[in-house]
Amino acid sequence: MSALDIAINRKVYRTGGGENVALADLAFTVPQGQFLCIVGPSGCGKTTLLSIVAGLDRDYEGTVAPARPERIGFVFQTPRLMPWLTARDNVRLALDPPPREEGRAEALLREMNLGGQLDSYPGHLSGGQQRRVALARAFVNEPELLLLDEPFTSLDAPTAQRLRDSLVTLWQRERPTVLFVTHDLREALSLGDRILFLTAGPGRMVLDMPVDLPRPRSPDGSAVEAARKRLLDLYPDLLRGLDTKKDAEDAA
Amino acid sequence: MSLARFTVNDTSLRLISALLLLAIWQAASLSDSALLPGPATVLRAAIDDATEGYLLSDLGYTLARVAASFVLAMAAGSAIGMLMGRSRPVDGLFDLWLVLGLNVPALVIIILCYLWIGLNETAAIAAVALNKVAQTAVILREGARSVDPQLLQVADVLRLPWARRMRRAYLPQLYPYFMAATRTGLSLIWKIVLVVELIGRSNGVGFRLGLYFQFFDIANILAYSASFIAIVLAIEGLVIRPLERRLTRWRT
Numbered sequence: 001m002s003a004l005d006i007a008i009n010r011k012v013y014r015t016g017g018g019e020n021v022a023l024a025d026l027a028f029t030v031p032q033g034q035f036l037c038i039v040g041p042s043g044c045g046k047t048t049l050l051s052i053v054a055g056l057d058r059d060y061e062g063t064v065a066p067a068r069p070e071r072i073g074f075v076f077q078t079p080r081l082m083p084w085l086t087a088r089d090n091v092r093l094a095l096d097p098p099p100r101e102e103g104r105a106e107a108l109l110r111e112m113n114l115g116g117q118l119d120s121y122p123g124h125l126s127g128g129q130q131r132r133v134a135l136a137r138a139f140v141n142e143p144e145l146l147l148l149d150e151p152f153t154s155l156d157a158p159t160a161q162r163l164r165d166s167l168v169t170l171w172q173r174e175r176p177t178v179l180f181v182t183h184d185l186r187e188a189l190s191l192g193d194r195i196l197f198l199t200a201g202p203g204r205m206v207l208d209m210p211v212d213l214p215r216p217r218s219p220d221g222s223a224v225e226a227a228r229k230r231l232l233d234l235y236p237d238l239l240r241g242l243d244t245k246k247d248a249e250d251a252a
Numbered sequence: 253m254s255l256a257r258f259t260v261n262d263t264s265l266r267l268i269s270a271l272l273l274l275a276i277w278q279a280a281s282l283s284d285s286a287l288l289p290g291p292a293t294v295l296r297a298a299i300d301d302a303t304e305g306y307l308l309s310d311l312g313y314t315l316a317r318v319a320a321s322f323v324l325a326m327a328a329g330s331a332i333g334m335l336m337g338r339s340r341p342v343d344g345l346f347d348l349w350l351v352l353g354l355n356v357p358a359l360v361i362i363i364l365c366y367l368w369i370g371l372n373e374t375a376a377i378a379a380v381a382l383n384k385v386a387q388t389a390v391i392l393r394e395g396a397r398s399v400d401p402q403l404l405q406v407a408d409v410l411r412l413p414w415a416r417r418m419r420r421a422y423l424p425q426l427y428p429y430f431m432a433a434t435r436t437g438l439s440l441i442w443k444i445v446l447v448v449e450l451i452g453r454s455n456g457v458g459f460r461l462g463l464y465f466q467f468f469d470i471a472n473i474l475a476y477s478a479s480f481i482a483i484v485l486a487i488e489g490l491v492i493r494p495l496e497r498r499l500t501r502w503r504t
Contacts, residue, residue: 056408074409080402084424084502093420094410121502141410 004030004053004069004145004177008062011048011202021202022048023060028196028208032144033175037188037211040198041239046181049203050074050147053179073138073176075151079130081122081137087129088118091137108136112166128159135163139170146176150183161219164191168215185239189227190219197238207235289471298475306460307479313456314480317373317445321380322437328381329388329433334426336389337396350393353386358444366452376448383444388433395429427499434492442484 011023022045030036040046051057055068073094081090091105092098099105109118112132122130131151138146148167152160168191171178182188188195189211197207209231213223232238274291281290289297301307336343336350362379369375399422407421449458457480464472 054409056405072409074406076402076406078402080406082403082406082420082424084427085420093412093416096411096413098416123502 003032004179005063005065006030006049006053008049008052008060008064010062011045011052011057011060023052024202024204026062026198026203026205028205030177030179032177035171035178035180035191035193037192037195038179038181038198039183039185039188039195040203041183041200044198044200045203046198047077047149050149050179050181053145054147069145071141071143071145073141073143073146075131075134075138075146075148077150077153079122079127079134081130081133083122086119086121087114087125087133090122090133091140094137094141096141105136105140108140109133112136128155128163131155131163132166135166135170139174142174143176146171146178148178148180150181152187164219165216167191172215184219185228185231186219186224189213189224190217190221207238287470289474293471294474294478297471298479301472301475302479306455307476310455310457310460310476311479311483313453314442314445314449314458315483317377317380317448317456318438318442321377321384321445322441324377324381325384325388325441326430326433326437329385330392330430332385333389333392333394334396337393337399343393350386350389353382354390358383358447362444362448362451371452373453376445376453379448380441380444384437384441387440388437391429391433391436392426395426399425424499431492431496431499435488438484438487438492442480 006029007027008023009025010021013020013022026049038046038049048057052060053064054072054074081087082093085093087109088105091109095105106115106118109115109132112135114129114132114136117125117129122133125133134151138148152163155163164187180188180191192211194208194210196205197209198204199206211227213227217224277288278290281288281293285293298307332346336346361382365375365379365382369378403421403425404417407417412421445456446458446461449456450462453459457476461473461476464470464476
């Protein structure tokens with residue numbers, strides 16, 4: 001896959017009698033292998049954007065190229081594992097044809113410390129473990145494009161951080177293009193090569209910013225904190241509309 | 253002292269319950285053994301029917317009819333139910349038909365089938381299946397309505413081919429509904445098969461019961477009934493329960 005070209009003129013949801021413009025005039029290009037974070041308040045159309053890029057939603061004005069990438073990985077806000085499949089089979093589900101012997105699915109799960117839970121059903125796994133399975137599922141078919149929709153919310157801070165570390169390790173090794181949606185600026189600064197900021201209703205881009213902090217980074221590290229301060233000093237209105245109360249709760 | 257403190261397991265409780273029923277039967281038969289022959293008399297009649305009479309072949313005919321109409325009704329009913337549960341227009345168009353199907357008396361359908369198709373096996377099986385289709389459709393429609401679109405979206409993202417999508421993401425969500433339809437289906441179908449045999453067939457449990465009714469032969473009526481009930485219980489215990497356990501293993 002080459003670069004990802006996105007040019008969405010308008011995305012409208014028709015509700016009852018009225019129209020709700022979810023996205024407008026959104027155009028950007030993501031070079032192959034870049035880790036792009038998209039930050040915006042809830043209701044800014046982040047999830048809609050991912051659905052369009054994934055080819056799940058084609059009811060929009062504009063173009064996305066490639067229109068329907070061959071191999072994509074998608075990590076949703078909730079793990080969305082099939083409860084009737086074991087951890088191993090959930091990950092294998094993404095492989096075509098489904099393998100009969102041990103292979104990449106098991107290797108990825110072991111790498112995420114789930115070697116002892118290969119044949120456990122999701123109902124027997126903790127929330128953090130389920131998300132690790134979901135992450136393994138997203139990586140197992142060696143995706144060219146990886147889409148993540150606030151994948152680590154509602155996890156305790158250490159678990160979320162371990163998952164971020166796994167994500168960065170896998171990304172550095174396999175170099176898919178990543179679109180990572182979040183409402184947490186610290187998370188975005190600690191993960192991305194570049195951050196797009198969106199406003200709500202309709203979602204428009206307000207800032208496109210490269211992040212050139214050295215890796216590894218930590219969302220609580222001084223480099224991220226300094227970058228965050230600098231950014232908020234430059235653009236005090238940047239995070240207006242972000243659900244800061246929720247951020248505070250997440251931090252607590 | 254509460255009942256909960258007894259630690260009787262399930263099997264022995266069932267055994268006690270069966271023995272209790274036999275004891276009541278035995279006691280009741282003492283007052284008028286012509287009107288209600290005791291368990292021993294009925295058992296002897298059953299053995300005679302099996303060795304020298306038609307019990308085994310009659311059971312075979314009836315079971316074959318139950319199986320054929322069950323498969324037909326489940327296939328047609330499931331397909332109709334899934335379609336109606338998925339599509340509002342289809343549901344609106346055929347909802348009235350379902351209500352009609354649920355409420356036309358079994359006897360009417362049986363008589364009409366014999367009149368329209370003829371006094372033959374096709375008519376018999378069609379009549380039984382038709383009596384069950386609406387019920388299956390209603391149960392599976394409920395199931396199709398409750399399908400989680402988020403899991404289907406995962407299947408879309410993974411680009412699962414149609415057959416795998418059905419097997420891994422869609423049908424497992426309907427398993428509880430299939431099991432419910434199977435349970436209610438079996439008990440409904442075998443009762444209707446007996447009526448169909450009584451009215452228009454010259455073999456099978458229903459036909460033989462009609463014969464014994466004319467002879468006022470209560471021992472043989474009970475022998476045939478008990479034999480068939482035993483088979484239905486065996487199907488429940490040896491086929492349906494193990495199947496259900498297998499399909500819902502992930503819940504435990």
